[in-house]
Amino acid sequence: MKKLDSHQHMTTPVIAARSVGTRVLRSEDPRLLSGRGEFIADINLPGQLHVAFVRSPVAHARIIHMDLSAIRDADGVALAWSGQDVAPLCEGLVGEMAVEGCFPTTMPLLAKDEVLYVGEPIAVVVADSRYAAEDACELIDWDFEELPAVTNADAALAGGPVANPQLSDNLGLKGGASFGNVSEAFEQADQVVQGRFYTCRVSAAPMETRGVIADYEWASKGLRLWSNTQMPHYLKYMLTAYLGFPEQGVEVITPDTGGGFGQKAHVYPEEMLLPLLAREVGRPVKWIEDRRENLIAGAHAHEQFVDIAYALDADGKITGVRTDALGDGGAYHMPPWSMAVEPWCAVVMTPTGIYDIPAAEYTYSAVATNKTPVGAYRGVGYMAGTLARECLADDAARALGMSPFEFRRHNVVRDFPWTNAQDIVYQEGSWLETINVLEKMVDYPAFLQRQSELREQGRYIGLGLSVFVESSGESTATSQEHGLGDVYHDTATVRLNPNGTANVTIGLSAQGQGLATTMAQMAADTLGINVEHVSVQTARSTSHAYGSGTIGSRGAVVAGGAVARAADVVREKVRLVAANMLEASVDDIQLTDGLASVKGVADASVSIADVATSIYFDTSSWPEDFEPSLEATQAYDPAQAMFSNGGHAILVELDPETGFVRFEKVYSVEDCGTVINPNIVEGQIRGGVLQGIGASVFEELAYDESGQILTTTFLDYGLPTMDVAPPFEIHHLETPSSHSASGVKGMGESGLIAAPAAVLNAVNDALTPFNVVLRDLPLTPQRVLKAMSGELSTAQQEATSTQGETGHA
């Protein structure tokens, strides 16, 4: 596939690690843990009004008539708009993915002619208080004619009723590709294993819901928009492109944010409406989403079916893989990720997983349904893809009578750089080692012994393995190598102050990942100063550095690269002046541990603080023709796709009377190249795995056949809690990236990407005596109990078919 031209901003300096690799305590924590964070709900502007939305109670209907006069007459109401009112200001948001076979949709800010899902905003009310606004919402007078609701992806794919009139055949995405001789692999296979896996519809459910505040100053035409978005610069671009606010006058401000996980990496109708409302009423307006709204109108995630088949030769090697993903996309493409991202990523990114498979073929489609639009959520698509590949690996191991470790070892890629079937280069990895380390961590022979002893007593434990490779550090290169047109770059600004301390600004907003801490570590080591002397401002405002969004496991890699590059420019200035002060050659000056010293000369050094002071205040220290700014802004974008890897082994026990799945222990191996800060990496693993446990066992956004969503509170939508969180044992492997700053690779998504496969494999391992294999998430108690009652025991046979039969859907 397409390789990227190389550019200056793709190289990074070599850094001597000092604070990188150590457990530096998070600089964010004293503030956040003592309640001193300032989240969007905490922000109140003088004179602000409050916004509430009327949302559709029906899944699919034609609006016949809508009258807002009772709302407008209600106490405290300043303004009410319907879709008719807002359409002249903005037709809607076009959503599509920059990939062949994606058919765009335009999502109106407020539904005008048809409502397409329960929760779609149909009117907006601005009032003195949220109470007044919500009371007024109830006064809406509208008539609608219900249309058939499309709630099933297979039915949508087959044609039938249309979910969204803009997609007459319900298709939002359709495509595929084939690499190597796939038909031959399947024709000559000794046996084929296959299965259809389902990842249910879930919500990222960030602890803090969405929120927007808009303040428009008519005199200066200045717009300030507070949003807890993960993509402030993109949002700013959208405000100017769609709404016409003057770009130079728009500032997007991102306060402290309580989790995003991709849900906040979209541009929503609410974010586009608030600025228009603020301009109309001439006062600041504020909207804080409540939990019910978040569950029905924040982007949904993950729902798709993945059909996968491995061709196995007589030796137990996988010779070919076919994958088909069908995404249940909801009513619209949610910009920018769209309903395409989930099925596309599932099959296109790392289609052969960790296995050395010479031939791969994939097809993907996304269909519109009358449900909330599906967008990005941590591990988007990669989770479903990994689930299908890793659970089918267990099916294959069972069919071959091999242990899950053995089968993986037998098929894993061993030599790097490795070029996969898509012609994408994987520079390095510790894939085999991950399998071996996990096998040791779980003490597999002892586990097998215990498992059989417990079975005698009627207790059912299971161990599930999931070994993954993850595309990380989302970049232009990653995108284009995989046939996607997305373009990224991020900047950072580093300033060295007169006393040798540094201030850093990055273009990424933070949602709790500890970016301010890790970026301080990167800056400190590049500049050779103490990490405590660095203060990092994440993108609290678009007035500073530029960023393409805190998404795709890219924060550490991309912001880290930009910080290192900018710090390097400053470092070169310091070296120039230090060389002058020490009467040495610049080439011999190194900056470490707070000192500028001459290589190989024991006591020839000057403190970096003194050099900085001299640059600001003592021109006699300057070399000839010196330019004294100690501030630099640099961009970074990785030169090529980058892959981290790892694996999880999860130990569960099933209760044969209730079907409850209890989590006993998680063993995790992570290789994200150079680890900047083990505490932060481990926190990401724990949180991600727990979300994976949630998505496998506890969480599901349920709909009935009429398209009514049934899970609108945390009473019905079950998030995992600390009570179900098992203890973790985490092992780090470090295989540095060949091309990122310090060799760092991304890992923010890995826990959620890989954990569900381990959970499903663990449950299926525990179910072995019942001769049944489950493939659908979530593993509800009811489903598990049914499996244990022997009612499902034909599923095992469905997994394998006889030689030569591909049986691919």
Added chain:
Amino acid sequence: MPLLAMRLAAPSILVDLQHVPNLSDIEDRGDHIRIGARVTHREIERSALLADRLPILSAAASHIAHPQIRSRGTFGGSTAHADPSGEWPTILLALSATMQAVGPHGNRTIEADDFFVGPFTSTLRDDEILTHVSIPTTRTAWSFQEAAVKKGDYGLALIAATGTPRGGVLVDPRVTVGAAVGSVTRLVAVERILTDEPLTDELAEEAAVAAAESVKPISDIHGSSDYRRKLVASLVRRAVVELKNGA
């Protein structure tokens, strides 16, 4: 509160019982204990008196939601709310408690059997408030079983079983089911099996079968009626075994 927050209820008048005196005590009255309507779940959970005399209440309290909710939610509120998934309605029915109400026409007592009459429905009149609940302390054999997916969740099925042990048997067993049903109900068929019979593993099995046959479980996104029927049977079996070991 959730009903108000979600705009499912819009009462024109809200009555605050915060300042009504004498509703916040747990009193030992010899053969029964009287609990005021405003006593919180947390107070019940931590009461030394109840731990000693009515330990089923202490044991069940920790199943109600999380500490934040337990510190705010009240015994009387939950009882009057008559939530079929509520721990208190299920247990009060099994303990044969007596509700005390007051209204413009004076005081009135209502037996638990006559109090919980339907989903979220009690026989309290619109102009009455619940002031106290009196619970006999003679039912010293007890078991409380709850199947909840996660700690703090509402249960998928609750079973409360109590009885007065005499000569190695229970003379007056009461077994109730909550959460799996539309409103808290006694499992009379199970009670009949347990009455005056030495408790054995075989009897527990028989009781489980009778429970499965007689219960009329609900079906929702958290579990089909078939699944809940199995849960009820298994919880009844566990309850009887626990009664046997404790009685």
